[in-house]
Amino acid sequence: ERLELAARLGADAVVDTEHDDVPGRIHDLTGGVGCDVVIECTGSPAVWVEAPGWAAPGGRVVLFAGLAAGTRVAFDATRLHYEEVDIINSFHYRPRDVEEAYQLLASGTIDVRPLVTGVKELTSIVDVFASLDRGNGVKYAILPEARAWE
Numbered sequence: 001e002r003l004e005l006a007a008r009l010g011a012d013a014v015v016d017t018e019h020d021d022v023p024g025r026i027h028d029l030t031g032g033v034g035c036d037v038v039i040e041c042t043g044s045p046a047v048w049v050e051a052p053g054w055a056a057p058g059g060r061v062v063l064f065a066g067l068a069a070g071t072r073v074a075f076d077a078t079r080l081h082y083e084e085v086d087i088i089n090s091f092h093y094r095p096r097d098v099e100e101a102y103q104l105l106a107s108g109t110i111d112v113r114p115l116v117t118g119v120k121e122l123t124s125i126v127d128v129f130a131s132l133d134r135g136n137g138v139k140y141a142i143l144p145e146a147r148a149w150e
Contacts, residue, residue: 001117002138009114017042026054034059041065048073057083064090115139 003014034056043065051061104110117137128140
């Protein structure tokens, strides 16, 4: 569902990390060069370790999703140093980012409706998280009382 949505929204290519040979697919898509930018948003320690290998020399890896406290990962120092692959850490938001996002959403500048799988009442929150844990859906709008998406 998420891969289909990414393609519909204009992604040039999608990679199914559960079924594709990720390094092979990246090699094919980039002509063996690697990605200019890799954005890690899974929160998987294994992906953190692999991500620098998917970047082109001089490329960047953005570690967007956090890991549990105390988690340690090891990177290939040769890739980072001699091939100048940069690791960039990114906390997902700052207060001013939340304000800007709110303004963009409230003004209708950004249409997020394609990302919203469903609208649920707050009393359904446990079921929503269970559904997301099973890989169903992208995002859910949680409202005190469910109503038609406006």
